[in-house]
Amino acid sequence: MGRKLLTEHVNVEGIETFKVYRQHGGYRAVEKALKMMPEEVVEEVKKSGLRGRGGAGFPTGMKWSFLAKPEGVPRYLVCNADESEPGTFKDRYLMSKLPHLLIEGMIAGSYALGARTSYIYIRGELLYVLRILEKAIAEAYANGFLGENIQGSGYSLDLHVHPGGGAYICGEETALLESLEGKRGNPRNKPPFPAVQGLYARPTVVNNVESIAAVVPILNLGGDEYAKIGVGKSTGTKLFSACGHLNKPGIYELELGVPVEEFIYSDEYCGGIWKGRELKAVVAGGSSVPILPKELILKTAAGENRLMTYESLSDGGFVTGTMLGSGGFIAMDETTCIVKNTWNFSRFYHHESCGQCSPCREGTGWLEKVLHRLEHGHGSMHDIDLIVSVAKQIEGNTICPLGEAAAWPVAAAVRHFRDEFEWHVTHPKEATAPGAAYRGNLVLA
Amino acid sequence: MAKITFDGIEVEVPDGTTILNAARQIGGSVVPPAMCYYTPLKGSGGKCRACLVKVAAGSAKDPRPMPKLVASCITPVQDGMVVENTTNQQVLDVRKGIVEMLLINHPLDCPVCDQAGECDLQNFAFEHGVSTTRYEEERRTFEKIDIGPYIQLHMTRCILCYRCVYTANQVTDNRVHGVLGRGDAAEIGTYIENSLDNDFIGNVIDVCPVGALTDKTWRFKSRVWFTKPVNAHRDCSHEKCSGKVTLWYKGKDVLRVTARKDEYGEVKEWICNECRFERKETADWILEGPAHIDRSSVISANHYELPVLNAQIIADLPESTVRELEQNPPLKLGGFNG
Numbered sequence: 001m002g003r004k005l006l007t008e009h010v011n012v013e014g015i016e017t018f019k020v021y022r023q024h025g026g027y028r029a030v031e032k033a034l035k036m037m038p039e040e041v042v043e044e045v046k047k048s049g050l051r052g053r054g055g056a057g058f059p060t061g062m063k064w065s066f067l068a069k070p071e072g073v074p075r076y077l078v079c080n081a082d083e084s085e086p087g088t089f090k091d092r093y094l095m096s097k098l099p100h101l102l103i104e105g106m107i108a109g110s111y112a113l114g115a116r117t118s119y120i121y122i123r124g125e126l127l128y129v130l131r132i133l134e135k136a137i138a139e140a141y142a143n144g145f146l147g148e149n150i151q152g153s154g155y156s157l158d159l160h161v162h163p164g165g166g167a168y169i170c171g172e173e174t175a176l177l178e179s180l181e182g183k184r185g186n187p188r189n190k191p192p193f194p195a196v197q198g199l200y201a202r203p204t205v206v207n208n209v210e211s212i213a214a215v216v217p218i219l220n221l222g223g224d225e226y227a228k229i230g231v232g233k234s235t236g237t238k239l240f241s242a243c244g245h246l247n248k249p250g251i252y253e254l255e256l257g258v259p260v261e262e263f264i265y266s267d268e269y270c271g272g273i274w275k276g277r278e279l280k281a282v283v284a285g286g287s288s289v290p291i292l293p294k295e296l297i298l299k300t301a302a303g304e305n306r307l308m309t310y311e312s313l314s315d316g317g318f319v320t321g322t323m324l325g326s327g328g329f330i331a332m333d334e335t336t337c338i339v340k341n342t343w344n345f346s347r348f349y350h351h352e353s354c355g356q357c358s359p360c361r362e363g364t365g366w367l368e369k370v371l372h373r374l375e376h377g378h379g380s381m382h383d384i385d386l387i388v389s390v391a392k393q394i395e396g397n398t399i400c401p402l403g404e405a406a407a408w409p410v411a412a413a414v415r416h417f418r419d420e421f422e423w424h425v426t427h428p429k430e431a432t433a434p435g436a437a438y439r440g441n442l443v444l445a
Numbered sequence: 446m447a448k449i450t451f452d453g454i455e456v457e458v459p460d461g462t463t464i465l466n467a468a469r470q471i472g473g474s475v476v477p478p479a480m481c482y483y484t485p486l487k488g489s490g491g492k493c494r495a496c497l498v499k500v501a502a503g504s505a506k507d508p509r510p511m512p513k514l515v516a517s518c519i520t521p522v523q524d525g526m527v528v529e530n531t532t533n534q535q536v537l538d539v540r541k542g543i544v545e546m547l548l549i550n551h552p553l554d555c556p557v558c559d560q561a562g563e564c565d566l567q568n569f570a571f572e573h574g575v576s577t578t579r580y581e582e583e584r585r586t587f588e589k590i591d592i593g594p595y596i597q598l599h600m601t602r603c604i605l606c607y608r609c610v611y612t613a614n615q616v617t618d619n620r621v622h623g624v625l626g627r628g629d630a631a632e633i634g635t636y637i638e639n640s641l642d643n644d645f646i647g648n649v650i651d652v653c654p655v656g657a658l659t660d661k662t663w664r665f666k667s668r669v670w671f672t673k674p675v676n677a678h679r680d681c682s683h684e685k686c687s688g689k690v691t692l693w694y695k696g697k698d699v700l701r702v703t704a705r706k707d708e709y710g711e712v713k714e715w716i717c718n719e720c721r722f723e724r725k726e727t728a729d730w731i732l733e734g735p736a737h738i739d740r741s742s743v744i745s746a747n748h749y750e751l752p753v754l755n756a757q758i759i760a761d762l763p764e765s766t767v768r769e770l771e772q773n774p775p776l777k778l779g780g781f782n783g
Contacts (some may be wrong), residue, residue, distance in 0.1 A: 189491035189519045355631030357492045362546040365629040367581040393542035396513045
């Protein structure tokens with residue numbers, strides 16, 4: 001098993017308290033950072049090659065260096081803890097087990113960016129995690145790591161946790177900022193980008209929980225050392241939340257570069273597919289990324305082993321590849337109905353569309369209705385082309401990426417499992433039988 | 446100043462101008478359609494996606510094309526930008542898709558809708574859409590709601606452009622009006638049907654691009670193309686009211702009063718509810734003359750106003766023809782508003 005940088009002490013009893021966390025080397029990164037210049041901290045993060053863990057994979061150090069720094073204007077660091085992508089549950093785990101790790105990362109990040117007030121925007125449903133964080137923040141204040149003049153360095157920081165109302169769209173960074181300001185969580189038009197005009201129209205950086213937490217090992221090890229872990233431009237370790245038809249679903253911290261096959265089948269990780277069944281398909285990075293059939297998730301189109309890295313998973317573009325996304329790894333066995341699964345994802349996006357821009361508002365509902373029809377045996381061959389075409393009309397034409405998130409899974413499902421969709425049209429009775437699933441010409445019922 | 450090329454036409458505009466406004470300086474058929482953007486309303490735009498254009502070159506400094514189509518109403522120009530609108534097939538195809546999306550939940554009840562004839566969605570669909578639909582599912586419907594004594598809201602027709610929300614926020618005093626719900630269940634709400642009885646709220650009717658917000662004093666009185674618009678003004682005692690209106694006559698009766706709209710359907714000077722709903726006698730007004738209506742509009746079909754030639758067409762005519770027309774005018778010359 002590879003190195004664990006984030007979750008090394010996760011099973012230590014009482015690690016959620018300041019005292020135990022400190023005993024296990026906690027807050028060393030903050031002490032180190034406060035002795036450096038803020039620019040040097042940004043430089044370390046840049047050197048580490050850390051890529052955003054929220055889904056898009058944008059280099060964090062680069063994002064930090066884009067922050068506008070006008071004189072006399074406050075800046076903000078906002079942590080995006082609105083994790084609500086189906087299949088992704090790594091941030092919840094990290095925050096509830098290691099609240100001080102996130103707080104430590106927030107302090108170091110805020111110092112690097114020159115923010116005097118920082119926010120953690122947490123998903124509304126995670127109220128119990130909110131309480132854990134609030135308790136941890138109170139401890140950090142009591143021990144002089146938050147508030148005025150942190151550890152005598154002259155740097156002051158206030159950290160607030162703010163719960164959302166439970167909308168998926170508030171995980172989009174500008175919708176999150178709107179919501180944090182107390183408005184309806186609609187994504188903003190860009191430009192201006194948050195780095196120029198974010199929270200309260202001030203320069204703001206929005207980072208995922210795991211990205212901020214990763215700043216701690218980066219500072220402890222040094223950027224160069226951190227960059228040695230992983231493969232190519234995918235450096236460091238990443239949390240994967242494995243779920244679905246696996247023997248051992250759960251959260252795994254991997255050094256980026258583990259082969260997908262090893263991740264699924266090795267006993268060290270997920271331990272293979274449950275009940276001795278065959279793997280059918282995998283959604284590798286949360287529900288919005290394209291689904292891939294077994295043959296393409298284990299090997300790329302060129303026949304190379306696929307690795308758990310940003311580059312390898314997106315090898316082949318969307319034709320034969322997918323994305324690493326947020327690390328929500330959903331495995332489906334041979335009894336899974338892809339049409340039903342696609343409909344289910346579609347229903348989610350229909351429900352969560354904010355309704356601001358027309359392609360997404362109307363298109364997500366349309367997709368859901370047609371997929372519902374197909375799943376329930378009332379579809380026609382024409383409907384299969386229709387959903388591909390509607391998905392294409394949404395993709396790229398919306399204000400925020402939710403449109404793409406809704407369109408990609410549908411387009412990919414038809415791309416790779418068209419025969420299954422067709423089977424639903426030609427064999428409506430068999431397809432709508434309880435527990436029915438299509439497997440080549442073999443029908444399981 | 447920034448110089449941009451829009452559909453092959455060069456135009457120079459001040460820095461910070463949006464692509465759409467730069468195109469409007471060129472005028473004519475190259476201007477992208479706009480269903481939600483409304484110049485006087487701060488923050489409007491970006492929502493309907495009707496005005497998407499291709500930026501083939503970002504700027505003189507960085508001539509890379511932008512990866513996605515951009516909403517021209519909110520994207521500022523950069524010096525040296527090259528924009529493609531009607532010259533780009535992808536843009537036209539996407540626009541067709543936007544029409545389709547806007548219409549799937551629209552009731553298409555134009556034959557009984559008061560907005561028909563002056564409806565932005567109708568024009569947009571006619572110019573850019575296709576004549577058939579691929580949508581077979583049930584359409585989203587809402588009950589009609591009376592909001593206040595003068596306005597009826599028919600959400601089923603709404604395209605959620607948010608213009609009325611911005612108007613209620615920015616023009617009127619009390620906000621009792623916003624968007625509730627999410628996705629295609631989102632609706633314009635007034636918080637437990639609070640009536641919109643403040644004295645500027647009538648303006649939401651003028652900004653509505655479709656027939657979702659209608660004037661109850663005008664509903665079902667006449668088709669708009671049977672009425673004649675006449676510009677008029679009065680000395681209104683309300684400090685914020687401009688008193689400049691268009692009266693819509695049928696015979697000798699004033700059937701309705703609206704604020705004046707420019708060529709892009711935008712109201713530049715707001716009017717108060719008294720002028721709009723209470724003053725429907727010719728004696729209340731000082732008449733100025735017929736209001737200009739675009740030749741392509743059905744309102745001007747069967748109309749008394751002389752057609753207007755736009756400057757570009759005049760420039761293309763042989764000089765002898767122009768001279769002849771000036772001496773013996775069967776057509777009114779001049780004006781850029783063709």
